[in-house]
Amino acid sequence: MQLTEIRVAGFGGQGVILSAIVLGKAASIYQDGFATMTQNFGPEARGGACSAQLVLSDQPVLYPYVTSPDILVVMSQEAYAKFSPELRPGGLMLIEQDLVRVSSIPVGTRIYGIPATRIAEELGKRMVLNIVMTGFFGAVTGLLERDSLRKAIETSVPGAFREVNLKAYDRGFDYGLQHVKNGALSSSELEAELVRE
Amino acid sequence: MQLTEIRVAGFGGQGVILSAIVLGKAASIYQDGFATMTQNFGPEARGGACSAQLVLSDQPVLYPYVTSPDILVVMSQEAYAKFSPELRPGGLMLIEQDLVRVSSIPVGTRIYGIPATRIAEELGKRMVLNIVMTGFFGAVTGLLERDSLRKAIETSVPGAFREVNLKAYDRGFDYGLQHVKNGALSSSELEAELVRE
Numbered sequence: 001m002q003l004t005e006i007r008v009a010g011f012g013g014q015g016v017i018l019s020a021i022v023l024g025k026a027a028s029i030y031q032d033g034f035a036t037m038t039q040n041f042g043p044e045a046r047g048g049a050c051s052a053q054l055v056l057s058d059q060p061v062l063y064p065y066v067t068s069p070d071i072l073v074v075m076s077q078e079a080y081a082k083f084s085p086e087l088r089p090g091g092l093m094l095i096e097q098d099l100v101r102v103s104s105i106p107v108g109t110r111i112y113g114i115p116a117t118r119i120a121e122e123l124g125k126r127m128v129l130n131i132v133m134t135g136f137f138g139a140v141t142g143l144l145e146r147d148s149l150r151k152a153i154e155t156s157v158p159g160a161f162r163e164v165n166l167k168a169y170d171r172g173f174d175y176g177l178q179h180v181k182n183g184a185l186s187s188s189e190l191e192a193e194l195v196r197e
Numbered sequence: 198m199q200l201t202e203i204r205v206a207g208f209g210g211q212g213v214i215l216s217a218i219v220l221g222k223a224a225s226i227y228q229d230g231f232a233t234m235t236q237n238f239g240p241e242a243r244g245g246a247c248s249a250q251l252v253l254s255d256q257p258v259l260y261p262y263v264t265s266p267d268i269l270v271v272m273s274q275e276a277y278a279k280f281s282p283e284l285r286p287g288g289l290m291l292i293e294q295d296l297v298r299v300s301s302i303p304v305g306t307r308i309y310g311i312p313a314t315r316i317a318e319e320l321g322k323r324m325v326l327n328i329v330m331t332g333f334f335g336a337v338t339g340l341l342e343r344d345s346l347r348k349a350i351e352t353s354v355p356g357a358f359r360e361v362n363l364k365a366y367d368r369g370f371d372y373g374l375q376h377v378k379n380g381a382l383s384s385s386e387l388e389a390e391l392v393r394e
Contacts, residue, residue: 012352013352017214017218021214021236024236024238025238027238028238028239029238034237034238034239035237035238035239036235036236036237036238037235037236037238038233038234038235038236038261039218039221039233039234039235040231040232040233040258040261041221041222041224041225041226041231041232041233041234042225042231042232042257060239061237064235064237064261064262065261127355155209155210158324158355158358160357161355
């Protein structure tokens with residue numbers, strides 16, 4: 001596993017941190033990697049923004065801060081506005097497509113969208129949107145094994161919510177596989193998707 | 198709020214991370230401070246150890262790593278063995294007293310113990326031991342306001358578990374107030390407590 005810098009961002013209550021913890025656990029506990037997860041709390045957190053910085057590597061991670069992520073996961077418009085400029089050129093952005101309107105796509109950036117909240121609502125539990133997003137992340141990035149992510153989810157959520165979280169994971173992963181097959185959204189396709197809402 | 202470095206450590210499943218998140222949120226969202234929380238995942242995590250590094254400050258936190266904590270919260274013997282040597286001289290250690298046997302107390306170190314797991318079990322939910330511990334932390338350190346910690350818990354746990362977590366918090370806080378009144382455990386008192394088990 002090459003050193004990979006990731007930021008997961010959204011608003012409070014979306015489960016941004018759990019999502020980052022699951023990715024870190026999958027890499028380090030269920031695979032052979034190392035990971036750090038850093039959360040900054042500050043005035044911006046009082047506005048409801050929430051973000052986690054994650055570094056995955058096959059070596060111990062010496063510097064846990066992420067300044068120019070390879071992968072950016074955004075679940076709110078505010079998070080998109082704040083963090084999309086810092087995405088590494090050629091980086092990958094995953095968005096909650098009902099909550100984020102993409103204003104421009106820098107050349108070389110790949111963007112994939114998923115209606116994670118809607119899928120979570122179909123499962124009867126809006127709060128699992130973060131795990132839908134995590135499944136989507138797994139399929140699109142191919143960075144972690146499907147099964148290690150699954151185990152990380154199983155051991156990170158309360159027993160009463162395990163089943164719905166695993167369903168959410170599978171739905172997100174399958175949706176992602178579909179999108180990988182179809183390729184990343186181009187600027188025009190994305191607009192078409194956004195207009196369809 | 199002076200810059201305070203804290204490590205919370207235990208084994209996986211004890212809710213170490215949630216406990217650190219609650220402290221960070223209380224400082225930053227419900228009070229005027231800043232906080233970072235960093236979690237390292239690595240081979241030691243595969244052994245079940247789990248630790249979070251937390252920095253609280255009235256200024257933005259520039260360096261999130263904790264090398265010599267002012268406060269160490271330990272909920273397992275393994276965590277105690279690993280992290281107690283790094284406690285700052287004159288620092289404060291909070292232990293889950295049924296799970297941690299203290300071998301020696303460096304001069305100037307204050308140690309307070311609470312049977313957090315037993316209290317959590319009395320409430321019918323072993324998994325809230327981390328929140329009992331958080332209440333205890335609040336009372337003993339006086340670092341954060343009782344009400345901001347409470348709000349941080351309310352907004353960090355799933356609705357179905359809110360009530361039992363708030364009860365756990367109050368139980369831990371009240372137990373802590375009692376201990377603060379009685380003063381920190383000395384070496385001999387601690388041994389007496391440990392022998393009583």
